[in-house]
Amino acid sequence: MDIPLTENDLDESGVITPQMVVKGVDIPMKAVVCFFAEVIESIAGKGKARVLSVLRSEHGEHPVYEVERGGERLAVFHPGVGAPLAALFLEEAIALGCSEFVAVGGAGALTDDLGMGHVMVVDSAVRDEGTSFHYLPPGRVVDADPDGVALLQQVLTEAGIDHVTGRSWTTDALYRETRSRVSRRVDEGCLTVDMEASAFCAVAKYRGVHFAQLLYAGDSLAADWEHRGWTKAGTVREQLFWLAADACVRFAPVRG
């Protein structure tokens, strides 16, 4: 079907580039892309994070902080929810100078095997969103950077955290996760549903940066929806943030 998302202009630059929008700043190459606003606020509230820059959109401001972990400086920012905004802020962080990213967030579980808080390393994502089609040729699935997957697996194993590695279904439409679509995604190997993973992988491949993502199973869509209190799972979220930071510190630099 001839839909706009299949038009091929991947070899052309955008009229607006992220470099036109962000101002140069001394920023670490390694960045944690954290979906847990309360964790970032808590670290900043304890005086352990310094504002380096601010990402802005019409809805408001997303500070880029600097934190220290294992003797290294790391950038930390919240990318916003949904593929278009998260991809836009990832683009701007790349333009600021970051080149190794570890994202950490939550997702809906599609299987009973993933109890609340169970950790997943994303190794691929189904592109049920629009943003990734502006960065990669049309396709159903995008694979994550294998080095990033191996790094996250290693960090989790060393920390003694039980985890799975698998595919996430990235959707644009939280309230259109129908039962038949959930079943089809389970049949094609998805363990979770999220709203950014495939777009992140696509931007990272297009811009030639390193990217890896950790998710924890939050609510469950395996049967009738169960919220499971996932957005208030403070201990899981904070612990996962620091594991993402540990992995980020160890990411081999793409720019030597």
Ligand SMILES: O=P(O)(O)O[C@H]1O[C@H](CO)[C@@H](O)[C@H]1O
């Ligand atoms: O809790 P976070 O990590 O934001 O993740 C999931 O939750 C949001 C939707 O409620 C989307 O961002 C989705 O990816």
Ligand SMILES: O=c1cc[nH]c(=O)[nH]1
């Ligand atoms: O994207 C998401 C995240 C959590 N739960 C869902 O159902 N969808």
